[in-house]
Amino acid sequence: MFQNIGVPGLVIILIIALVIFGPKKLPEIGRAFGRTLSEFKSATKGLVDEDKEEEKKTELTTVGKDQDKSAVS
Structure with a gap:
């Protein structure tokens, strides 16, 4: 959608x-947008970190189960 805007756009x-907003309101809008x-x-980033932690837990439990199965055999 915004791929073809360019500098003039x-x-x-x-x-x-x-x-539309005037010179006094524009910096406030910019700050709010930045925040x-x-x-x-x-x-x-928090969601991605939670996903990575969940993957690590899954890997650890899978590895632990595999080791338990090999120990039983």
Whole structure:
């Protein structure tokens, strides 16, 4: 969807945003957008970390079961 914007498109979008929101409100919007992105990034990282921990636990239990089976044989 946004693959073909390019630099001229971004400049036009910024000019339109400046006209709509004004020079006083635009920095506040930018900060809020930045905070939102950083929170999203940290939440996503937390989910990925939980997934990796779950995979490690699954591997450990699988390896433990395999060792138990070989010890019984």
